[in-house]
Amino acid sequence: MNERPRPGDLLIVDGAASVQFAGERALRLRVVSVGEAVPYSNWLWLTGYVIDRHGRATARREVYVQLAGLRRAASPPPAQIDRRAASPPPAQADRRPASPPPAQADRRPAGPPSTSSRSTDRPARSDGVRR
Template sequence: MTVRPSPGDLLTIDGRASVQFAGDRALTFRVVSVSDQPTYHGWIWLTGYVLNRHGQATAKREVYVQLAGLRRATSTPAPKRPRANRPYASRSDQGDGGAVPDRPGLRAR
């Protein structure tokens, strides 16, 4: 990939982009911003999120990489939304006090 990345791009950052990401330190990276800061020719600062194998962001990082070593990542699955484990509130749970019978010794203030 010799084209400058854009926000939203999904990249594989490995040893081709920088030796610090070689081997098991390779990242799947979602670009958030691309710095305009001057750098050495062919290098670039990227800010984004490291994604796990489920497509969930695990860390925000700023990385300094070679443009020529960047590759578009194969798409990862969309993050799953957490399931709500709580049931819907019943009519008697609305908090209006109508569902609770009056008990001796309790009174509203």
Template sequence: MRPQPGDLLRIDGRASVQFAGDRALTFRVVSVCPKPTYTGWVWLTGYVIDRRGQAIDRREIFVQLAGLFPATSTPVPRISRGTRPYASRNDQGYGAAARGGSGVRPRADAR
């Protein structure tokens, strides 16, 4: 397999002994070095992808072409449920006043 930028690969002991066993990783290819190396080997630049689908480390790796295989499943980045990218105008955390859109906050000393 000749990797291309954007490919998601499973790098393990088949690609190089340094990735054998629990050192295997999922790797998103950014670039493939065009310079000649040993026959059947290639330098790849890319990102190590964690189980949540997020890039955690940029690396350059030297691997055997015959040992490269596509990752079996594509991890998908997820946004946690506890965070939102932005809050709405009325979402100020003041209960009914905020939900009602009146723009008036209830005061603790109001009668």
């Protein structure tokens, strides 16, 4: 790849991009942002989401890769969202408490705030300020 990736690009990040992604550690990354700073020539920081074989984002990652080692991936089919799995069953929804739990009472004794004995043990300086 010769041009910098852009947000939305789906890339294959494997051993050609960086040794840490060789073999089974290769991944498909949907780019969210590309770092502006270029610490070394043709290396760059990418932020994106790892895309599984079903087209779902599984983890957010920041990777440091060589531009020349990146390849564009074929877009996966759009992820199917099972709405039934996304919301709790009605029986569980009814188990929520009707009102928030009562706040715990303050268990400190009533009275004026305590002062540190350390600040009153020392005599005042000649200018009247305690040390």
